[in-house]
Amino acid sequence: MPRMVRGALIRANLSEPGDAAVAVIKQSMIDKHVDLIAKAADQGVQVCCLQKLFWS
Secondary structure (H helix, E strand, C coil): CCCCCCEEEECCCCCCCCCCCHHHHHHHHHHHHHHHHHHHHHCCCCEEEECHHHCC
16 A cells, blocks of 8 residues: 655745845745745645755
């Protein structure tokens, strides 16, 4: 019997101006993605893939 797994792919636009301090952009993007991940989890997502911003 197949097992259903619900997945999500999150890709978001920059949430601060491109000339803002790196630390400000980073924290803003983390906050934005945490909110999106929480919304996905509320919808039953079990696997969530994020954009390259979080690779490292």
